[in-house]
Amino acid sequence: INYTNERLQSFFLKAVFRAEEEAYKYDGIRWEPIHYTDNSAIIEICDAIHTGIYSMLDSVCKAPKATDEMFCAQLFETHARSKILFRPPRLRKGKGDTRKPVTDIDHFVLRHFAGDVIYSVEAR
Numbered sequence: 001i002n003y004t005n006e007r008l009q010s011f012f013l014k015a016v017f018r019a020e021e022e023a024y025k026y027d028g029i030r031w032e033p034i035h036y037t038d039n040s041a042i043i044e045i046c047d048a049i050h051t052g053i054y055s056m057l058d059s060v061c062k063a064p065k066a067t068d069e070m071f072c073a074q075l076f077e078t079h080a081r082s083k084i085l086f087r088p089p090r091l092r093k094g095k096g097d098t099r100k101p102v103t104d105i106d107h108f109v110l111r112h113f114a115g116d117v118i119y120s121v122e123a124r
Contacts, residue, residue: 002112003046009039009113039113045084053085068121069105076104084111088118 017036024031046053056078060071079085087104106122 072121
């Protein structure tokens with residue numbers, strides 16, 4: 001659903017802001033540019049051929065003896081300088097917390113337009 005929301009946000013930005021800007025330019029109307037957050041980088045990090053999340057996941061799934069952890073490691077290696085895909089913060093477990101800790105071995109974070117989301121690569 002997060003990917004779909006990114007696509008919808010991109011469509012909205014193109015339909016409302018970019019299209020209006022082009023119409024104003026075409027008609028010679030003076031206007032003040034509206035500053036908005038462009039989410040094309042998050043879509044690119046998902047969709048890019050060879051380096052996108054979906055392409056990399058597809059490759060790892062086809063590889064013999066591939067593991068969830070290998071996929072996560074490839075993501076971090078490929079996108080080491082990314083400000084959109086990064087390692088999850090180290091979270092301390094509270095007393096009595098029985099949940100598995102979030103680690104960068106099997107989790108990654110994507111910075112969506114609506115906020116950061118931690119994803120698990122662990123098969124369940």
